[in-house]
Amino acid sequence: MQAAHQIPNPGKFQVPSGLRNVFIGLLVAGLVAAGLAYAKDPARFWPALVHNHFYFLSLALGGLFFAAIQWVTGAMWSAPVRRLAESFTAFLPWLLVTFAILFFGLKDLYKWTNHDLVAGDIMLSGKQAYLNVPFFVVRNVLAILLWIAFAGKMIGNSIRQDETKDPAITGRNRVFGPIFLMVFAITFTLTAFDLLMSLDPYWFSTMFGVYCFAGLFYSTLALVAIVTVYLKRKGALDGIVNDNHLHDLGKFMFAFTVFWAYIGFSQFMLIWYANLPEETGYFLHRMTPAWKAVSAFLLFGKFFTVFVMLLPRGNKRDPRVLFGVGWFMLVAQWIDILWLIQPEFFTSPKFGWVEAGVLAAFAGAFGLAMFRFLGRHNIVAIGDPRLAESVLHHHQ
Amino acid sequence: MATGTLSASSEKPMAGVLGYFDDPTALVEATAKVREANYSSFDVFTPYPVHGLDAAQGLKRSPLPYVTFVAGATGFMLACILQGWTSVIDWPLNVGGKPFWSWPAFVPIMFELTVLLGGLATVGAMFVLNGLPNITKKAFDPSLTTNRFAILIEAPVQVASDEEEEEKPKSQNFKAFSEAEAADFLKKLGAKEVRTVYQEGWF
Numbered sequence: 112m113q114a115a116h117q118i119p120n121p122g123k124f125q126v127p128s129g130l131r132n133v134f135i136g137l138l139v140a141g142l143v144a145a146g147l148a149y150a151k152d153p154a155r156f157w158p159a160l161v162h163n164h165f166y167f168l169s170l171a172l173g174g175l176f177f178a179a180i181q182w183v184t185g186a187m188w189s190a191p192v193r194r195l196a197e198s199f200t201a202f203l204p205w206l207l208v209t210f211a212i213l214f215f216g217l218k219d220l221y222k223w224t225n226h227d228l229v230a231g232d233i234m235l236s237g238k239q240a241y242l243n244v245p246f247f248v249v250r251n252v253l254a255i256l257l258w259i260a261f262a263g264k265m266i267g268n269s270i271r272q273d274e275t276k277d278p279a280i281t282g283r284n285r286v287f288g289p290i291f292l293m294v295f296a297i298t299f300t301l302t303a304f305d306l307l308m309s310l311d312p313y314w315f316s317t318m319f320g321v322y323c324f325a326g327l328f329y330s331t332l333a334l335v336a337i338v339t340v341y342l343k344r345k346g347a348l349d350g351i352v353n354d355n356h357l358h359d360l361g362k363f364m365f366a367f368t369v370f371w372a373y374i375g376f377s378q379f380m381l382i383w384y385a386n387l388p389e390e391t392g393y394f395l396h397r398m399t400p401a402w403k404a405v406s407a408f409l410l411f412g413k414f415f416t417v418f419v420m421l422l423p424r425g426n427k428r429d430p431r432v433l434f435g436v437g438w439f440m441l442v443a444q445w446i447d448i449l450w451l452i453q454p455e456f457f458t459s460p461k462f463g464w465v466e467a468g469v470l471a472a473f474a475g476a477f478g479l480a481m482f483r484f485l486g487r488h489n490i491v492a493i494g495d496p497r498l499a500e501s502v503l504h505h506h507q
Numbered sequence: 508m509a510t511g512t513l514s515a516s517s518e519k520p521m522a523g524v525l526g527y528f529d530d531p532t533a534l535v536e537a538t539a540k541v542r543e544a545n546y547s548s549f550d551v552f553t554p555y556p557v558h559g560l561d562a563a564q565g566l567k568r569s570p571l572p573y574v575t576f577v578a579g580a581t582g583f584m585l586a587c588i589l590q591g592w593t594s595v596i597d598w599p600l601n602v603g604g605k606p607f608w609s610w611p612a613f614v615p616i617m618f619e620l621t622v623l624l625g626g627l628a629t630v631g632a633m634f635v636l637n638g639l640p641n642i643t644k645k646a647f648d649p650s651l652t653t654n655r656f657a658i659l660i661e662a663p664v665q666v667a668s669d670e671e672e673e674e675k676p677k678s679q680n681f682k683a684f685s686e687a688e689a690a691d692f693l694k695k696l697g698a699k700e701v702r703t704v705y706q707e708g709w710f
Contacts, residue, residue, distance in 0.1 A: 376611075376614060379611065380611050380612070380614065380615075383611050384611070384612065386603065422576075424572070
């Protein structure tokens with residue numbers, strides 16, 4: 112325990128060309144497949160697009176949410192890994208592009224865009240003031256622009272602090288933090304309602320927004336853990352991130368696995384108990400023999416497997432376990448979004464070249480954006496006043 | 508300050524030699540050295556939890572999490588049996604046309620009993636593992652609960668007592684205890700003040 116300890120600056124991280132080529136390959140192959148899918152199989156293409164748009168939106172926005180709560184709470188433990196979460200926000204501007212593509216699929220995706228159907232349906236015409244194309248586009252684009260603006264301001268502050276080492280910047284982000292969190296709560300809820308819940312315009316659940324938020328943070332934490340372990344293996348975080356930081360991340364992942372299950376079950380149980388026809392149909396679609404396996408996976412895989420894997424202390428401190436469980440959680444969250452979308456279109460789960468292609472395009476773009484960020488900025492918030500304490504405090 | 512009350516009891520068995528430290532960093536460093544010296548028994552007193560002290564003392568991890576796990580699992584199974592037996596076997600009731608074994612309705616109770624048994628067992632086991640409540644020992648010095656830190660090198664037990672042996676040093680070849688030697692040793696480690704203390708209880 113030396114009194115004055117200089118934290119080594121690991122600097123920027125240049126992604127190895129092998130991994131970079133993987134992302135480029137995914138992006139190119141994905142774009143080709145997506146283009147083909149758009150031409151040949153639009154019925155499968157549009158659900159896959161909104162699926163991956165929402166999934167990667169959750170990760171990109173989740174990175175900003177993760178960073179914001181660290182500033183709001185004044186967290187010390189997370190200082191060495193916060194910048195990695197900040198790097199996810201590099202994908203936020205691309206959401207404007209993917210939403211622009213999505214715009215052309217609104218007619219294929221959302222029943223409430225059909226004027227004849229809405230005019231003849233008392234339920235849908237009652238919701239027309241909210242569910243109409245212009246308002247839908249305006250509020251979704253506005254939400255994305257707000258996220259980009261907050262990311263630009265807060266992440267920009269954080270990066271500026273690397274140079275100036277000015278502790279006042281942390282205070283400024285502490286002011287932005289709560290404002291962003293309120294904006295986040297409203298905009299993300301509305302985005303979840305719009306993109307996913309209105310796929311079935313008759314169904315409604317006031318818990319749907321928080322359910323999607325639980326999934327957002329579940330997958331964000333998993334990705335933070337994966338990137339941390341990856342960079343640690345590359346030796347980029349030597350002397351900064353140790354087992355105790357991994358342990359904290361593991362506890363966070365565990366907590367939000369339970370949180371997701373709690374929210375998911377609360378939504379399900381109330382609907383199951385009340386048994387109101389307009390609510391119950393949503394779950395009936397998902398309990399057909401073909402969909403039951405996916406529903407069961409969410410309970411036993413997304414929740415129970417992760418719960419058991421992350422329960423022992425040793426597992427949370429083991430980079431290999433955290434890495435593996437992190438990947439499992441990312442896949443589980445992807446399947447969860449699939450489970451929210453596909454039953455509205457298909458009688459059984461679909462995963463073929465269309466879904467794989469669209470996923471590959473998004474994953475490639477996300478990976479490139481994230482590693483471009485890490486290649487241009489320090490991978491550790493080296494000017495953070497809490498960094499030294501975090502590195503030393505956790506050092507036994 | 509409080510020496511009068513502490514020393515006047517030479518007929519009471521000696522508890523050991525207490526060395527006071529003013530800051531936690533010095534305390535942790537001294538603790539590690541006391542541990543290396545291999546006395547048969549020592550203890551450390553702090554007014555608040557000090558990071559790294561467990562490692563310096565060589566304390567093993569507590570078995571408490573296992574108690575919590577077993578008790579929680581027991582609570583979960585009890586809830587399954589309780590609700591299954593009452594709702595399906597003993598007194599089946601048709602509620603809203605739902606099956607007798609309507610597990611979604613039982614989940615809140617499963618959760619509650621898991622938490623209840625897990626929580627109560629954890630608190631109970633914590634008391635047992637810490638040897639609490641302890642009515643035979645009094646605090647050596649009230650300042651140890653406000654602003655000072657201390658290491659106690661304990662005298663070997665002379666009278667039969669139900670003292671808890673929390674950690675056992677690796678070898679059995681303990682360093683012989685003598686009041687003067689322990690006091691010297693603590694002073695050398697940087698103790699600001701050294702006292703011999705005697706066992707005092709509430710009863």
